[in-house]
Amino acid sequence: MLKDLQYIKQTLAGHGLKVTHQRMVIYQVLQETDTHPAAEGIYEKIKKKNPSISLGTVYKTLEVFVEKGLIKKINTSEGNMRYDARMDIHNHIYCTNTKEIIDFKDDELDMLVRDFFKRKKIGNFNLKEFRLHISGEKIDPGKHIEIT
Amino acid sequence: MLKDLQYIKQTLAGHGLKVTHQRMVIYQVLQETDTHPAAEGIYEKIKKKNPSISLGTVYKTLEVFVEKGLIKKINTSEGNMRYDARMDIHNHIYCTNTKEIIDFKDDELDMLVRDFFKRKKIGNFNLKEFRLHISGEKIDPGKHIEIT
DNA sequence: TCTTTGTTGATAATTATTATTATTTATTTT
DNA sequence: AAAATAAATAATAATAATTATCAACAAAGA
Numbered sequence A, B: 001m002l003k004d005l006q007y008i009k010q011t012l013a014g015h016g017l018k019v020t021h022q023r024m025v026i027y028q029v030l031q032e033t034d035t036h037p038a039a040e041g042i043y044e045k046i047k048k049k050n051p052s053i054s055l056g057t058v059y060k061t062l063e064v065f066v067e068k069g070l071i072k073k074i075n076t077s078e079g080n081m082r083y084d085a086r087m088d089i090h091n092h093i094y095c096t097n098t099k100e101i102i103d104f105k106d107d108e109l110d111m112l113v114r115d116f117f118k119r120k121k122i123g124n125f126n127l128k129e130f131r132l133h134i135s136g137e138k139i140d141p142g143k144h145i146e147i148t
Numbered sequence C: 001t002c003t004t005t006g007t008t009g010a011t012a013a014t015t016a017t018t019a020t021t022a023t024t025t026a027t028t029t030t
Numbered sequence D: 001a002a003a004a005t006a007a008a009t010a011a012t013a014a015t016a017a018t019t020a021t022c023a024a025c026a027a028a029g030a
Helices: A003-012 A021-032 A039-046 A055-069 A107-119 B006-013 B022-030 B039-047 B053-066 B107-119
Strands: A072-075 A081-083 A091-095 A101-104 A125-138 B072-076 B081-084 B091-095 B099-105 B125-138
Touching: A021 A039, A021 A055, A021 B107, A039 A055, A039 A081, A055 A072, A055 A081, A101 B006, A107 A125, A107 B107, B006 B022, B022 B039, B022 B053, B039 B053, B053 B072, B072 B091, B107 B125
Parallel strands: A091 A125, B091 B125
Antiparallel strands: A072 A081, A091 A101, A125 B125, B072 B081, B091 B099
16 A cells, blocks of 8 residues: 555645655655554665665654654653554554554544543643553464454 | 551562562652652652662662552653552543643543443453543643643 | 755764672571 | 571663764755
């Protein structure tokens, strides 16, 4: 599912970013993967085809993307940050042994929580978003988890 | 609200830990604070009265506490880990400008989510816990947030 | 074209954390 | 109680992840 370049260009430009080659490939990798990669992982993926791009640029670019609201930074119980290009509201399932972060989107759950906060007000606070962190471990690490 | 030493000793011993002075003071700081401090912050607090305790010991001790199920390790959008001595199920409100992590416990919400997962099953996955991460920012950083 | 500004790559520096090891303290054995 | 063994700690070194610096380059404006 290769996102077409035009779309990527528009997305970058639409967020007030100058379109550069490095930004294109970094954003493209994020679009193509659903594994919520770390900076290092993104760097590994792109450097085959683009050996000149430096790790520092990957870090800086990711930070710029986060600032501009293009991607989200997500934190894990290990020491490193991971990045998520999926911007719709969704939750994350953390597998404590495989370290995977699996997306979990459920409209009913979202509504449930949103509804709850319509009643429950948090004063002196401007609520931006909520995310459910579900943690546990895969029973068979080789297989996918399945939500039914 | 100084926790009495006997209680702390019992808690440590009850989790299979040898009672030492450093473990006592580290656990005590965690009990006394609701700010979810980082290792560094704990170190700063205890070193006034205990200048000989080393930062490495703080890190190691915290890790031991986590392993033994005495405390929880929580991750923030910045790069560092923070520790939480409150072990009952509760959620966290994260203020993106003051970097505060504020506890948010609500039985109704817990029930709502628990109920949801009774119906919605996640296959090939052993669900351990879920926590709602609420983020946003305080309107007046000087004042507390209030839940009504 | 000249000037200014933004971006990148190379590298150094910093921060948070973990590992190592000698020493200290506690526990068990004799 | 002394010696032997084990566990915990302090000091320090090492590592990993991330950020800062800065010169070179590219793009945009005057």
